[in-house]
Amino acid sequence: MEKPVISNRSTRHAVALLAAAVLSLVAAACSGGDAASSGSNNDKIAIAAVLPNTSDPFWATISCGAEAKADELGAELTTYNSTSVDANTIASNFQAAQLSSPDGILVSPFNNNQFIGQYQSLMKKGVPIVTQTPTEPTSEYKAVFSSTDTAGLVQEVVDVIPDGAGTAVFLGGAPGIPPLEKRTQPFVDALLDARTDLAPLPTEYSGFDINKATTMVSALILAHPDLKVIIAADGPDGLGAAAAIRQAGKTGEIALIAFDAVPGEVDALREGTISALIAQNPTEIGARSIEVLVAYLESHRDDAAVTATAAAAIDNRVLTAGNVDDPDSEPYLYKTDC
Template identity: 30%
Template sequence: MKIRNQIMVVLAAGTLLAGCGSGQIGDTGGATTDPNNKNLALLTGMRGEPFYVSIECAAKEAAAAAGYELNVQAPEKFEQAEQAQLLSGVVSSQPGAVIIAPTDDKALATPLQQAKDNGVQVVEVDTALEDKSVAVTSLSSDNHAGGVLAAQTLADLVGQRTGTVLALNTKAGTSTTDERARGFEEEIAKHPNLRLLPTQYTENEPATAAQIVSATLAANPDLVGVFGTNLNTGEGAGTALANAGKSGQVQLVGFDASPKQVDDLRNGRVQALIAQNPAEIGREGVARAIAAIKGEPVERETRTDMIALTRDSMQSQAQYFYRATC
């Protein structure tokens, strides 16, 4: 089935352009940062998740090329208390900048403000705080547009069939997946043959996503589509549909392109993936952290490109596949 070609969202592949919104230059304020500080810290959202591994690998390469040391930390789960504890240890080592994917858009504001007050430049990657005054710059995918793209892709896959559609979110208060869910909901409402069920939260656990999809199938035999807002929700949904013998009958659109998800796309357990560009986010995050340390201006917000991968297009877009190891 032909998927509409409107797959490039916001930017051309592999590039970063000046940001969205006001396009204002970030404020490198806070306590004075030593411009000769060569130490950087990266705190991703979860250890071992291929999206964050891809950010880490690119960030390490960029830091080494620029002559900077990069200390990488990550919580075992996407959970703010553990990340806040790691952040405290990182700040005590006095890096010039911390590059972070906040696991909660409110709860991490206080410790990150304290880091800023101690002369540590804050660079957000992937996720962001609700308070825009803390970080000097934010880099992420245009997640609302990614949700819109997911809905368009799912509607094309379903065609003229009528039925219900389920969106799986992770944790309330996660800026990225909340925006994806919002974009999906707004776009799917434009397709009268599809009825969106209440969004369900998985706590970022694949097993929970699988349980929700199994229960939804039992309660809604007319289920025709599922959207998983991130890697873990998509993987869990794929497992449930396969176990029910519904792979390919219920169209599944996932977010991200981990090795397992790519395999699932190849073997038909997933019909489409909305892939981000984590390597570009990692490289540019380091570049902006170094610029902020030196007191140079940086763009306050930038959005990177995304693309819809299908079984037919995946090999020509292999540069979007995520890495499991560096």
């Protein structure tokens, strides 16, 4: 067989090709180095947040607290929030969050056990879940929520209720919401124990509708001239009750103790229509939720199953016209945006 002839030209061409190949390898190595560096830069802890009803300043403030803490800790936070209380919308958002394959998830459905099966599955895969609505049985890594120990706050507000026998009414928002009931009912029971001269009227529910709460309380004021105190479980009921008291000219005659601290409630507190607010600390709730997720993920990046830990209860605070503008009260004031 005839041997191939290698000409000088072919030799020069081969050398050129070899040089090009070497340059390509160097470029690839450099590119690989850049990619690795880029991967390192993008190797942040990825967290998804699924919060309901962020049209409510309470949930909006939790989201703000979470976003600020994620920025501080260098975590990537993607929100899948809903402006409604619709369970199907929350479920759709939670599904979208899971599809993004985050390292950890902050999620708070109104029905505490709505996603219990998904929590258990994700936890087995090494994805920690933090929620504000503890499951029964416990199936999340940690619940970070407002303390339900509100009975002890009664002594801070009992003096705002006018003296003498009369009636009292609790505006419960909506029935069948465990986090709401567990936080408000102990306070109501303790207040009635402290003022045995007050006869409780049947609990009223507005469905978190300010206009309905206003109409409801206006009717109660007319039907019960001896009404001494109204306890409102939430912002909309607090705002509706304040409007009804104002319209009836009963400011100072009927004590209104409301939970939460949405902007309108804080205004009514300053003017004296609301006697006291039992405020949660949504800023701290959002921040602490991100903190515990990041702390876990920084030391557990091996996809090992996540074990549940003890819940963290964040204290409530009594706000009055005298302390509402103190710097220490600022985290308890709910925001409409960040």
